[in-house]
Amino acid sequence: MSSIFFQFLQALLMLLLAPLAAGFISTVKARLQNRHGAGVLQPWRDIRKLFSKEVVLADHASWIFRFAPYVVFTATVIAASVVPALLPDTPLSLTADVIALVALLALARFFLSLAGMDIGTAFGGMGASREMTFSALAEPAMLMSVFVLSLGAHSTNLTTMIHHVLSTPLLIQPSIAFALVAMLMIAVAETGRIPVDNPTTHLELTMIHEAMLLEYSGRHLALMEWASMVKILLFATLIIDLFVPWGLSLDANAAGICLALTLWLLKLSILFVVLAVLETGLAKLRLFEVPQYLGTAFVLSFLGLMIHYMLEVQL
């Protein structure tokens, strides 16, 4: 019973913390750039404001356009609720393994891109084309880097993979290092951050994600924005789960959960500070250098896989 409760708590935390995480990143970025920033709570205020605003649809919008925000939001949230944040053994964690998780995110992206093409503006089509192209290159790299870990654990279930990492002695495995670097690069690309895409731009010829959202307003926009915030938190938690899961509570008691929560928040903030520093220090890549960036990530994860097979498998 309590594990079901903690499952819901975990999913709810993911949902509620996501805007705070986005606010945290932008605040750290602002401080790094000698600005005050709008505060950690700003994304929450934005979402609340958007929920109360009226929706204005383009004349030509079909049901796809109205349907897409709900699909994008629910697919992302279901994917996020599968990722263990506090406790590895939750009832839902068996629902989808890593491959299904990637596929749920792909479903969200599919509908986001369709919505981008629905109105028939040049920007929407441009965003859809770029998003789908780059994610087509990012997805194999991400799966490869996850596979490095799942080969060691003989499983694609996140729970089993976490248990495997927790139970192996702390050794530096070169394959894991390759997988980690690849995963970090992919996470940046998949969540649309600098140097791949700029989340703060709204009218730029190089934009990707925002170009598909240009026609959205009101609650639809709020759902889309919220989903993309959840996605950042999801990727950060996934990286924590796969590479530094220490601290996750193995059984559902209050003390363990509190410790797990504290450590999770701590790890998240370290990861987000690193992201903010990188975003401040780096410039956005030229659009056609992004495939090279993603190709590098793919090669790294594939090398990790090879190293795992060549060096680390006990015959």
Next chain:
Amino acid sequence: MNYTLSLCFALVACGSVLLAAMLTPCWQQKSNIQRAVLSLLLGMAGLFACAAGLTGLASGGGSMVLPLGLPWLPMHLRLDALGSFFMLVIGSLVLPVAVYSQGYLRHEKRLTPLAVFLPLFVLGMMGVVLSDDAFAFMLFWELMSVSSYFLVTHEHQHPENRKAGFIYLLMAHMAGLLIMGSFAVLYTASGSFEFSAMRDAELSPLWASAAFLLAGFGFGIKAGVVPMHGWLPDAHPVAPSNVSALMSGIMLKVAVFGFIRVTWGLMGSGDFQWWWGALVLAAGSSSAVTGVLMALQQHDLKRLLAYHSIENIGIILIGLGLGMLLAQAGHPMLAALGLIAALYHTINHALFKGLLFMGAGAVLHSTGSRNMEAMGGLIHRMPWTAALFLIACISISALPPFNGFVSEWLTFQTALMAPQLNGTLLTVIVPFSAAMLALAGALAATCFVKVFGVVFLGHARSDIAENAKEVDGWMKLGMAIPALLCLLLGVLPALFIPVLDQVPQALLHTSLFTDTASQNWLWLTPVDAEHASYSAPIALLGMLILGGLAFWWLHPKGAILRRSKMWSCGNPHTHARMQYNATGFSQPLRRIFAGMYQPDEHGHAERHQHKLLTTRVKYVVHVGDMVVKHLYQPVGQVTLWIAKAIRREHQRDIHAYLAYTFATVLLLLALFT
């Protein structure tokens, strides 16, 4: 001889298509009756084929001998687990296509050829699946190939259709020749054309490899495996759409069936050598990626779908290749998983590709064009077609909760669970094929965003798209059946896989489920839940609840949505041509994979009035198939050159011809006595 219910159903199915082929010419003048009879009998055949497949899988098949054929070789028919499964695949698409044809063929002027060759084509496919001796197999195989040639050239007034048909016939016969060679090898080992004797025969490794290669290339040509695929994207689009659905949906699968029958059935996993699986895996990976990359650059809707068939055959072959590797390495359980992944993708692809071709046919029917660049905004005028087509798009893009995802997931699981195999090459090729599968899946999603976005969303790009009409009820019903099956197979795979499990039980003598107690309908857990699990019902239910809650909570009750003009950056003049089109959508990929596409691009800007004032821009791009350019055309040229060289020999008088015959007979006698 062993008559069973399943075999009777299969014979009734064959009988009704035969009846259709013979009866329909009687109503040449009354096309309404002709069409109704055709649809009814085809539908019956589909229904009985489904019944035969299901009963065959559930309660076992049977065998019988028909007193037809050669004097010393009556026709052996047998329905085993593998055959039953493919009967099910055939039936599950023939039934909706029959319903669809009732509407689609309404305005067909020349119905009689279609009404004769379409049932014969289906009969050929069913016969291949049923036949239990090499002679019957080849007979039905050729019936399938030749009748589909007449279907491909149905609209023979267009010269390109005749050319596509000719290349198709040529390749089909090359395939037939190679397959016959493979049977010849098996015949020499067993001394009989009957499959039962071939199963028991012992083959030396060398001859087994020869038979494998001959069968692999023969069936590979027919299935459109890269690099033998050149005929496929020309032949499939030019046939009428209901025929394209059958050709792409099940004829390619019959080639896959033939391959499994010869390698897994007649030779058996004991004969496998390590490089067989590696070769199949490599062919599958290259087909999957090449198919989808080529599909991305097409703007003819049906041609694009034809290239996607190549991709999906590649995915099936990845599963099969993994299965062969694992069976050879002594992991029958994992080999069974690979085989099941391949078979699951087989039926999935039959369903969603059939649906996609029927959807393309509906678009073609109401706009008269296959050119995607002329479409746009069809979702407003053809809402049903759009919704059903979208289901197929999601399914083929391997997205949950539809069926394409389940089979790709199973294939991934097979690749990941493959333990370390001997040899560096195998160590590299298994994860690499998984990576290629991931790439192909993601690119397929890209391609279907393009297809759905350009054809159904946005503004109409031409008058034909502006004036499109929704299709009639028959066509909608015909598309709704596979759409429903796509959802069912995607949500409840755990119910269907135990049925499929009969096939590896027959071929490998292993069952995927040693512990049946741990199985229930909710969870898909190959091997065990510790390794991997996926529950589509829970994911779907979760999404429905969450989405419903969000909608109920957020949607203002009773308010009317405010509509306004789209935002156009302040520019008052918008035009449908300003939208991204199919060529524009795939431009980034054309640039990224330029080395592979080698696109032939020409850009031209006209500046009449002033050097800064562009009045007109022209951009022409052509992406040809590299395989056609570098393999088919040179082979064709060499063949022509040889023909030219020996042309004079054709014009000799009758004495010379008699001398040729005499020399041939002498040679044969010298060789075979």
